[in-house]
Amino acid sequence: MTAAPRASAQRRHDTEHRLDHDIDLWVASASPDGDPYLTPLSFDWDGEALLLATPAKSPTGRNLAATRTVRVALGHTRDVCMIEGTVEVLEMSALPTDQGDRFAARSGFDPRTLTTQYRWFRISPRRIQAWREVDELADRELMRDGRWLV
Amino acid sequence: MTAAPRASAQRRHDTEHRLDHDIDLWVASASPDGDPYLTPLSFDWDGEALLLATPAKSPTGRNLAATRTVRVALGHTRDVCMIEGTVEVLEMSALPTDQGDRFAARSGFDPRTLTTQYRWFRISPRRIQAWREVDELADRELMRDGRWLV
Numbered sequence: 001m002t003a004a005p006r007a008s009a010q011r012r013h014d015t016e017h018r019l020d021h022d023i024d025l026w027v028a029s030a031s032p033d034g035d036p037y038l039t040p041l042s043f044d045w046d047g048e049a050l051l052l053a054t055p056a057k058s059p060t061g062r063n064l065a066a067t068r069t070v071r072v073a074l075g076h077t078r079d080v081c082m083i084e085g086t087v088e089v090l091e092m093s094a095l096p097t098d099q100g101d102r103f104a105a106r107s108g109f110d111p112r113t114l115t116t117q118y119r120w121f122r123i124s125p126r127r128i129q130a131w132r133e134v135d136e137l138a139d140r141e142l143m144r145d146g147r148w149l150v
Numbered sequence: 151m152t153a154a155p156r157a158s159a160q161r162r163h164d165t166e167h168r169l170d171h172d173i174d175l176w177v178a179s180a181s182p183d184g185d186p187y188l189t190p191l192s193f194d195w196d197g198e199a200l201l202l203a204t205p206a207k208s209p210t211g212r213n214l215a216a217t218r219t220v221r222v223a224l225g226h227t228r229d230v231c232m233i234e235g236t237v238e239v240l241e242m243s244a245l246p247t248d249q250g251d252r253f254a255a256r257s258g259f260d261p262r263t264l265t266t267q268y269r270w271f272r273i274s275p276r277r278i279q280a281w282r283e284v285d286e287l288a289d290r291e292l293m294r295d296g297r298w299l300v
Contacts, residue, residue: 024227028188030180034217038178038188040227067184076226077174077190109284134259 005139008150011130012142015081018074019045023107026073027052029063037063042107043072044099050085050123051095051103053111064121065089072123081130085123095120153282155289158300161280162292165231168224169195173257176223177202179213187213192257193222194249200235200273201245201253203261214271215239222273231280235273245270 006014022043029037037059044051050072054061064070064087074081092100092112100120104110111118128143130136142150156164172193179187187209194201200222204211214220214237224231242250242262250270254260261268278293280286292300 026176026188026223026227028178028186030184030186032184034180034182034184034213035219036178036180036186036213036217036221038176038221038223038232040223040230063184063186067186069185071186071188073176073188073190077176080190082188 005136006132008139008142011136011140012148012150015074015128015130015142018081019050022074025050027060028071028073029060029069030067031059031063032066042109044103044106046099046102048124050083050125051099052121052123053103053107053118054121056117056119061119061121065119070121070123079132081128083123083125083129084127085125088122088124090120090122092118092120155286156282158289158292161286161290162298162300165224165278165280165292168231169200172224175200177210178221178223179210179219180217181209181213182216192259194253194256196249196252198274200233200275201249202271202273203253203257203268204271206267206269211269211271215269220271220273229282231278233273233275233279234277235275238272238274240270240272242268242270 024040024042027039027041039060041052041054068087070085070087072083072085100112124146125143126146129140130142131140142148174190174192177189177191189210191202191204218237220235220237222233222235250262274296275293276296279290280292281290292298
């Protein structure tokens with residue numbers, strides 16, 4: 001690696017760029033008795049919260065509804081944006097139409113049109129970290145208790 | 151996407167290629183009371199098990215020691231190799247030297263030399279799935295109950 005560690009402001013900029021433009025992320029959840037789950041899903045971001053959609057009866061759907069906590073990663077293993085958040089669960093009909101339309105346009109699929117019962121999962125970030133490699137582990141914390149530090 | 155869904159044999163080939171050549175993976179674990187954790191780590195693969203190293207007192211280290219279960223992903227959100235496995239925990243001194251050397255050579259770091267207390271986590275796959283996009287969700291199962299299906 002030749003680049004110097006990024007300043008915190010640059011990391012926030014890069015993180016918000018991913019939130020605005022990436023299509024997929026990794027979703028880690030757990031059952032109430034400690035069985036881990038991980039899967040990639042598409043998402044949308046409205047500037048304050050992430051929006052996911054997955055079947056109500058899938059492992060992720062069941063875990064998020066039960067525990068209301070999630071850890072998601074954007075990017076790659078050597079360019080990580082890690083987000084811990086709290087989860088709000090919404091039935092398909094409970095989300096304003098324009099927000100569902102926006103999700104469908106960004107993700108390329110519209111969960112409102114499927115026969116399988118999907119739910120929306122709205123994730124409010126509480127903690128955000130961003131780092132590339134070991135030299136960026138310091139200063140990786142960008143948000144704490146739901147507030148940007150930079 | 152122009153490519154047709156890969157045959158199962160091709161998916162196993164691609165999965166073993168990643169296991170043999172990739173450096174990092176995503177590690178999803180959970181605390182016994184259902185708090186999810188996710189982080190990227192380096193790994194080695196000896197043809198039968200994955201080898202990780204992480205601090206004993208890190209969230210991943212504590213979760214894996216407590217629950218002995220893990221879900222790891224190699225690849226990208228649209229080229230996924232997902233592995234569920236059981237976890238064996240080893241102190242640094244308990245691993246044969248050649249295996250530690252091999253891990254250090256592949257990962258670029260040697261956890262045996264650090265002042266922080268690390269442990270080895272040996273993951274035996276029980277279930278392996280591989281898929282790229284929606285058209286590959288069928289037939290994604292490549293290993294079940296620790297046995298390759300293809």
